[in-house]
Amino acid sequence: MSQEASPPTPAGARHRTVDVPDGRIHLVEQGTGPLVLLVHGFPELWHSWRHQLPALAAAGYRAVAVDVRGYGRSSAPDAVEAYRIGAHVEDNVAIVRALGEETAVIVGHDWGSTIAAQSALLRPDVFTALGLLGVPYAPRGGMRPTDAFAMIGGDEEFYVSYFQEPGRAEAEIEPDVRGWLAGFYATLAGDTMPTTGEGAVFFVPKGGRLSDRFVKERPSWLTDEELDFCAAEFERTGLTGALNRYRSMDRDWEDMADFDGAPITQPSLFVAGERDASIAWLADAIKAFPSTLPGLVSSHLVEGSGHWVQQERPDEVNRFLTDWLHALNGPTPPAPTRTR
Numbered sequence: 001m002s003q004e005a006s007p008p009t010p011a012g013a014r015h016r017t018v019d020v021p022d023g024r025i026h027l028v029e030q031g032t033g034p035l036v037l038l039v040h041g042f043p044e045l046w047h048s049w050r051h052q053l054p055a056l057a058a059a060g061y062r063a064v065a066v067d068v069r070g071y072g073r074s075s076a077p078d079a080v081e082a083y084r085i086g087a088h089v090e091d092n093v094a095i096v097r098a099l100g101e102e103t104a105v106i107v108g109h110d111w112g113s114t115i116a117a118q119s120a121l122l123r124p125d126v127f128t129a130l131g132l133l134g135v136p137y138a139p140r141g142g143m144r145p146t147d148a149f150a151m152i153g154g155d156e157e158f159y160v161s162y163f164q165e166p167g168r169a170e171a172e173i174e175p176d177v178r179g180w181l182a183g184f185y186a187t188l189a190g191d192t193m194p195t196t197g198e199g200a201v202f203f204v205p206k207g208g209r210l211s212d213r214f215v216k217e218r219p220s221w222l223t224d225e226e227l228d229f230c231a232a233e234f235e236r237t238g239l240t241g242a243l244n245r246y247r248s249m250d251r252d253w254e255d256m257a258d259f260d261g262a263p264i265t266q267p268s269l270f271v272a273g274e275r276d277a278s279i280a281w282l283a284d285a286i287k288a289f290p291s292t293l294p295g296l297v298s299s300h301l302v303e304g305s306g307h308w309v310q311q312e313r314p315d316e317v318n319r320f321l322t323d324w325l326h327a328l329n330g331p332t333p334p335a336p337t338r339t340r
Contacts, residue, residue, distance in 0.1 A: 007028075007047065007229055008047065008050065008225055008226055008229055009028065009050075010028075010030060010050055010053050010054045011054070012030055012054065012057065013028050013029065013030035013053050013054070013057075014028065014029060014030070015027070015028050015073075016028075016029065017073065018094070018095055018098035018099070019094070019098060020069075020075075020090065020091045020094040020095065020098075021087075021090050021091075021094060022069070022075060022077055022082060022087065022091075023069070023074070023075025023077065024074060024075050025066055025067065025068075025069065025074045025075070025091055025094075025095055026046070026066070026067040026072055026073030026074045027046065027064050027065060027066045027067070027095065028046045028049075028053065028064070028065050029053075029062065029063065029064040029065075029099075030053040030054060030056075030057040030062075030063050031053075031056060031057025031058070031060070031061055031062050031063050032057075032060075032062050033060045033061045033062050034060075034061055034062065034104075034105065034325075035061075035062045035064060035096065035099060035101045035103070035104040035105070036056055036061045036062065036063050036064065036104065036105045036106075036107060036321075036325065037064050037066070037092060037095065037096065037104045037105070037106045037107065037116075037127075038052060038053075038063060038064060038065040038066070038107050038108075038112075039066060039068060039092070039106065039107065039108040039109070039112035039113075039115050039116050040065070040066070040067075040068060040071070040108075040109060040110070040111075040112045041108070041109045041110020041111040041112045041113065041134070041135075042110055042111050042242055042243075042245065042246075043181060043184065043230075043234065043239065043242050044071075044109070044110070044112075044230075045067055045071055045072045045229075045230060045233055046065040046066055046067050046072065047065075047226065047229060047230060048065075048109065048308070048310065048311055049063075049065035049310065050065075050226075051310065051311065051314030051317075051318065052065070052310060052314070052317065052318060052321065053065055055314075055318035055321070055322065056318075056321065056322065056325075059322040059325065059326070061325060062099075064095070064099065066091075066095060068088065068091075068111075068112065068115070068245075069082075069083065069087065069088065069091055069241070070083060070237075070240075070241025070242050070244055070245065071233075071237065071241060071242055072233050072237065073233075076237060076240075076241035077241075080166070080244050080247045080248060081248065081251060082244070083241070083244040083245050083247070083248040084248045084251040084252055084255060085114075085115065085118045085248070085251075085252040085255065085256070086122070086255055088115045088118070088119070089115070089118055089119045089122050089123060092106065092115070092116075092119045092123075092126075092127070093119075093123055093126050096126055102126070103125075103126055103127070103128045104126065104127060104128070105127070105128060105129040105130075105131065105325065105328075106119050106120060106127045106129075106130055106131070107130075107131030107132075107133065107269075107321065108131070108132065108133065108135075109133040109134050109135075109309070109310060110133075110134050110135055110307070111135075111245055112133075113132045113133055113134060113135040113136075113137075114135060116130060116131070116132065117130060117132060117137045117264060118252075118256075120264050120266050120268075121259060121262060121264050122259075124265070124266060127266065128266055128267075129266050129267045129268065129269075129325075129328055130264060130266050130267075130268040130269070130295075131268065131269040131270075131271075131321065131324065132268065132269065132270045132271070133270075133271050133272065133309055133310055133317070134271075134272050134273070134276055134278055134307055134309055135272075135278050135282065136270060136272075136278075136279070136282050136285040136286045136289070136293075137264055137268075137285065137289075137292055137293050138282060138285035138288075138292070139259070139260070139261045139262055139263070139292055140252075140253060140256045140257070140259055140260050140261065140262070141260070141261075142260075144250055144253055145160075145249040145250055145252075145253055146161065146164060146249065146250050149161045153203045155205075155206065156203035156204060156205050156206070157203065157204045157205075157206075158202065158203060158204075159202045159203065159204065159210055160246055160249075162204045162210060163243050163246040163247070164246065164247055166240070166243075166247065167240075169210070169239065169243055170238065170239050170240055170243065172209045172210065172211060173211075173239050174235075174238060174239060177231050177234045177235045177239075178227065178228070178231035178235075180211055180214075181227065181230055181231055181234065182218065182222075182227055183211055183214030183215065183216070184211075184214065185219060185222055185227075185308065186214065186215050186216070186217050186218060186219050186222075187201050187213070187214045187215050188201075188276075188277075188306050188307035188308065189219040189221070189222075189306045189307070189308055189312060190273055190274075190275045190304050190305045190306035190312055191219055191220050191221075191304070191306075191312070192215055192217040192218070192219050193215065193275060193306050194213075194215060200213055201213045201214065202277065219308075219312070221308075221311050221312050222311070261292075263291060263292050263293065263294055264292070264293055264295070265294055265295050266295050267295045267297050267328045268293050268295050268296050268297060269296075269297060269298050269299070269320065269321070269324045270286075270289070270293070270296065270298075270299040270300070271299075271300045271301075271302065271309060271310075271317055271320050271321075272300075272301055272302070272305075272309060273301075273302050273304075273305030273306045273307060273308075273309040273312065273313070274301045274302060274303045274304065274305060275304065275305060275306045276305070276306055276307045276309065277307070278307065279301070297324055297327070297328065298320065298323070298324050300316075300320050302316055302317075
């Protein structure tokens with residue numbers, strides 16, 4: 001496989017690079033109109049929004065999907081502290097300004113959901129509405145994150161703890177990036193995840209590897225070309241930049257002390273796959289939305305979908321996004337809907 005695999009870019013979209021305080025951010029944009037900034041999670045790229053770019057553009061929006069710092073064609077600083085949440089917020093503000101805009105709607109998935117939420121919390125003057133996919137907003141709490149994660153799993157190690165030591169997860173992943181990504185994507189996907197013991201994949205037995213419990217099937221929504229592209233990007237960059245987001249969680253907790261329990265009040269959207277483990281682990285965060293996310297406009301659980309909801313079920317997600325964008329000032333519905 002070539003390490004210069006061509007990106008499967010949607011027709012009509014264009015690549016560009018913009019300057020941010022610590023370097024550059026690569027992005028792909030499509031359409032004209034109000035700006036919608038799309039922020040991916042781990043281990044993804046701008047490419048995870050390939051189905052949303054043309055749909056949002058057709059709906060009258062300027063859709064922009066970024067490579068988060070540490071990923072793809074964006075800058076990847078060496079220092080772990082360069083990946084603290086404030087740096088990501090600064091990147092997002094700089095992107096909006098570089099695109100000639102004053103404000104934007106921001107939408108994130110997985111870690112991108114957390115980055116988007118903190119961007120909306122810290123810079124409500126720039127980010128006027130917030131979309132969260134997969135991971136709900138959970139305000140800063142009283143316990144240091146690494147202490148909380150160390151209490152999970154009993155004799156086994158929670159994956160976030162496993163990711164903390166620099167070089168450890170890289171040693172597992174980088175000898176076979178394509179195989180590891182394929183297994184990680186499949187194990188968290190609705191159509192290929194284990195039917196029993198779903199949560200076990202997030203725990204590492206003593207002396208084992210995270211990938212020991214990966215499934216071997218290929219998700220129906222991920223083509224060879226798409227997997228080749230993602231693998232080539234991570235083979236070129238390595239995984240350290242991506243993993244440094246996990247290694248900055250305690251720094252975030254320290255930096256955000258003044259925002260303990262703070263709500264996000266902008267109009268918001270929440271979408272998750274019904275089979276996504278995040279909604280089980282973070283069920284209390286979802287229950288707290290009336291106080292932590294009082295501007296919630298719509299909330300949806302997609303039946304049969306796993307973690308990669310905008311890739312697994314793009315038509316539903318595109319409809320939720322465009323309906324929400326068209327009606328940001330509408331009333332808040334009472335409860336999540338379920339779609340098949």
